[in-house]
Amino acid sequence: MDHGSPRAILLKDYTPPAYRIDTVDLRFDLRDDAAEVRAVLVMHRNPDHPGGPQPLVLDGQRMELVSVALDGTPLGPDAYVLTANDLTIAQVPDRFTLETVVRIKPQENTALEGLYMSSGTYCTQCEAEGFRRITYFIDRPDVMARYTTTIEADAQRFPVLLSNGNLVDRGTADSGRHWARWEDPFPKPCYLFALVAGALVCVEDSFRTASGRDVALKIYVEPGNEDKVGHAMTSLKKSMAWDEAVFGLEYDLDIFNIVAVGDFNMGAMENKSLNVFNTKYVLAKPETATDGDFLGIESVVAHEYFHNWTGNRVTCRDWFQLSLKEGLTVFRDQEFSADMNSRGVKRIGDVQGLRTVQFTEDAGAMAHPVRPDSYVEINNFYTPTVYSKGAEVIRMMHTLLGKEGFRRGMDLYFQRHDGQAVTCDDFAAAMADAGGIDLTRFKLWYSQAGTPVVDATGSYDAAAGTYRLTLRQTVPPTPRQPTKEPMVIPVVTALLGPDGAALPLRLEGEAEAAGTERVLVLDRAEQVFTFTGITARPVPSLLRGFSAPVTLRTDLTSADLTFLMAHDSDPFNRWEAGQTLATQLLLRLVEDVQAGRPLSLPQSFIDAVAAVLADAPSDPAFGAQALVLPSESYLGTRMAVIDPDAIHTAREFARRTLARALKNRWLATYRAHSVDDGAFSVDAAAIGRRALKNICLAYLMADPDDGEALGLCLGQFHGARAMTDVIAALQFLAASPAPERADAIAAFYERWKDEPLVVDKWFMVQATAPRGDALAVVRGLLDHPAFSIRNPNKVYALIGAFPGGNPVAFHDRGGAGYAFLADQILRIDPMNPQVAARLMGPFSRLKRYDAERQAQMIAQLERIIATPGLSPDVFEVASKSLEAAQKG
Numbered sequence: 001m002d003h004g005s006p007r008a009i010l011l012k013d014y015t016p017p018a019y020r021i022d023t024v025d026l027r028f029d030l031r032d033d034a035a036e037v038r039a040v041l042v043m044h045r046n047p048d049h050p051g052g053p054q055p056l057v058l059d060g061q062r063m064e065l066v067s068v069a070l071d072g073t074p075l076g077p078d079a080y081v082l083t084a085n086d087l088t089i090a091q092v093p094d095r096f097t098l099e100t101v102v103r104i105k106p107q108e109n110t111a112l113e114g115l116y117m118s119s120g121t122y123c124t125q126c127e128a129e130g131f132r133r134i135t136y137f138i139d140r141p142d143v144m145a146r147y148t149t150t151i152e153a154d155a156q157r158f159p160v161l162l163s164n165g166n167l168v169d170r171g172t173a174d175s176g177r178h179w180a181r182w183e184d185p186f187p188k189p190c191y192l193f194a195l196v197a198g199a200l201v202c203v204e205d206s207f208r209t210a211s212g213r214d215v216a217l218k219i220y221v222e223p224g225n226e227d228k229v230g231h232a233m234t235s236l237k238k239s240m241a242w243d244e245a246v247f248g249l250e251y252d253l254d255i256f257n258i259v260a261v262g263d264f265n266m267g268a269m270e271n272k273s274l275n276v277f278n279t280k281y282v283l284a285k286p287e288t289a290t291d292g293d294f295l296g297i298e299s300v301v302a303h304e305y306f307h308n309w310t311g312n313r314v315t316c317r318d319w320f321q322l323s324l325k326e327g328l329t330v331f332r333d334q335e336f337s338a339d340m341n342s343r344g345v346k347r348i349g350d351v352q353g354l355r356t357v358q359f360t361e362d363a364g365a366m367a368h369p370v371r372p373d374s375y376v377e378i379n380n381f382y383t384p385t386v387y388s389k390g391a392e393v394i395r396m397m398h399t400l401l402g403k404e405g406f407r408r409g410m411d412l413y414f415q416r417h418d419g420q421a422v423t424c425d426d427f428a429a430a431m432a433d434a435g436g437i438d439l440t441r442f443k444l445w446y447s448q449a450g451t452p453v454v455d456a457t458g459s460y461d462a463a464a465g466t467y468r469l470t471l472r473q474t475v476p477p478t479p480r481q482p483t484k485e486p487m488v489i490p491v492v493t494a495l496l497g498p499d500g501a502a503l504p505l506r507l508e509g510e511a512e513a514a515g516t517e518r519v520l521v522l523d524r525a526e527q528v529f530t531f532t533g534i535t536a537r538p539v540p541s542l543l544r545g546f547s548a549p550v551t552l553r554t555d556l557t558s559a560d561l562t563f564l565m566a567h568d569s570d571p572f573n574r575w576e577a578g579q580t581l582a583t584q585l586l587l588r589l590v591e592d593v594q595a596g597r598p599l600s601l602p603q604s605f606i607d608a609v610a611a612v613l614a615d616a617p618s619d620p621a622f623g624a625q626a627l628v629l630p631s632e633s634y635l636g637t638r639m640a641v642i643d644p645d646a647i648h649t650a651r652e653f654a655r656r657t658l659a660r661a662l663k664n665r666w667l668a669t670y671r672a673h674s675v676d677d678g679a680f681s682v683d684a685a686a687i688g689r690r691a692l693k694n695i696c697l698a699y700l701m702a703d704p705d706d707g708e709a710l711g712l713c714l715g716q717f718h719g720a721r722a723m724t725d726v727i728a729a730l731q732f733l734a735a736s737p738a739p740e741r742a743d744a745i746a747a748f749y750e751r752w753k754d755e756p757l758v759v760d761k762w763f764m765v766q767a768t769a770p771r772g773d774a775l776a777v778v779r780g781l782l783d784h785p786a787f788s789i790r791n792p793n794k795v796y797a798l799i800g801a802f803p804g805g806n807p808v809a810f811h812d813r814g815g816a817g818y819a820f821l822a823d824q825i826l827r828i829d830p831m832n833p834q835v836a837a838r839l840m841g842p843f844s845r846l847k848r849y850d851a852e853r854q855a856q857m858i859a860q861l862e863r864i865i866a867t868p869g870l871s872p873d874v875f876e877v878a879s880k881s882l883e884a885a886q887k888g
């Protein structure tokens, strides 16, 4: 289908740039009415460009061009062509200096892309294509240059002036103004450029690198927030030490700055030596931030820091290669967090995220490969597929090469490509060469979209002493990819004997048994693996650690699953066995709801939960995860047609039944773990204890008639010091019919109204409370004085959280939820297309619902697409969703 006005960009059309830029000298004059940007670019014709001399085309949007000069000679308007998107000069010499002066309006920039203001602070966001809103430039990542940046602004209102690299000079100017000059010695693509000017305070620390250099670490925040940066700073120092220890990668400058701003489209940005962060991923103290926030800060700080090597020193050739840096860096931050906390618990959390968010994307209209081959708006491709599935692809290489082999591959990658802009193929080549393996077919993971389904069946032959494991795979069709080839799927496998111990493994044809865990490589549609010397029927533990991003279906019985829950030494699979059991049960309950049959929970399941609860105190963090029933959204992914009402009814029935059946045990475990949080700590053990306590309270509160539970919950709400406990209690209250709920909601706001990040939680709790009036509540909160439609965090907390967090209300039969979402998208799009497009997610998955709901969502999409002036961001999602809907 033709997408109408905005054009798709194709990977196969890649050509090297016609010109390269050696140095960039930028001068920013920041004034209240506008900012003037003077850029001096030293350039040369690129000898690698195919074909003869090309015109010079510079990207530029939303700027007023004041002047252009070529080698010192001003150009008149007849010497260039100016459009809304570029500036073209027909003829330039082989080497030349181009000077442009433009005027831009950061004060009016609501898209938060390019140079903008966040509560009085100037800041930038250039990835992916924001630099073209700052100055005329060749805005693509394979153009790498050295930057010098001079910033001039009012000295009083903007005492802090920052850019990339080292501060080389500073001084005062007329009328109370001052300036600072920064020089970045490392060539970089323009998406890594950053500038900050504001009245910020900084918290300082330092880190001595392995080779003995002292790096100054500075975190800049708004005054009043100095007491909330300790955890981010600690996380930064841990990240720096970890990257040296695990990958031998040292920081390469003498200064590393982080700036926290309240208005930011995403989590954070890895600009060279000047990371800009959403406050959500910097500011935390126990009173204001949850354990989840603390862990999020640790991983995002690490992620952005790790980009210094995977992203900055070696960058992407083009935006199709985005996962080159994102998948790899997510893998690195996941490994870091696993090392800092509990590896098993971390893996479980990551897989839950992958399965609910990425598998869902893979099953919708926006499904795309880890390396997409076309896009309309690149900002739409900062997705769970590129990030999380991309990290799984790296993890599979790690599994195939082993730890040492993977490290050799990383070393080779940096040896070959430091300072270059490269491709996913270059990365895979370094891994293949270092590991001495062929990854040609493995690379289908980069080009084929969709979640493979692996079916596993086992048969034991007692007479022969063999166990035959048959693995079959299919990859479902996705938009524009109707047929697929078999993938290369590492299936990490163990066989557990009757006592629960893993058996020594010997595959048919092998001389002797080797190890108790094997990486079985499934690379055809169907394969049989025969294990010999097996003296009793084993229970297989398959896909250990979730060794591939696939949906695994097995023929394991409930008894097998219960056995794995008790004995599997792989923590992920121990958890997974319980989840599989619970999923099977809940999906049967959903069918009972749909058929109007009476609901009941088998005693065997209640016993299994009781056993997990009894074990939980030995590893509270794991226990807490094992006690959570599969989420409503995960259950939806396992149904042919998602029925949000039946899922909610079934799951709530199960929770309530478990609450009542095991009431005294929930109570006892709750009490045993609600120690005074006076000595608050965010170590993994303390986080685990709070998680276990709060899951117990969640079950207790699932029984609406339990007055004792309500008393405990109110006690925790009013008495706890840690936000983790306060917000958990508020969440349970908000979901309950208790008359106290309204007072609790009001009291929380009164207490925290001056902390914007805490107010975000307050919005989210209300947007996700499963109640009949949820939509009216959300609508009402749009007018609350603390809400701002321009602030991405507020929009995500209230509007973004509503569809997924409140599926029953959102998918209301009358279609009001859909109309509401479309209204908000259309309202936000003219201000901030990136945020608007991110809200489109639910519509891109409409095919997963019944015909009536599909029709209602299609009607909203048609309304959206008919709106004049729609951004390419929203247009792309709307048109692809409609296209997928119309295809059978």
Ligand code: B3K
Pocket (backbone or CB within 6 Å): 127, 128, 266, 268, 269, 270, 303, 304, 307, 326, 379, 382
């Ligand atoms: N690289 C940035 C994302 C930029 C998003 C642009 N729309 C954050 C990160 O992944 O580290």
Ligand code: ZN
Pocket (backbone or CB within 6 Å): 303, 307, 325, 326, 329
């Ligand atoms: Zn990243």
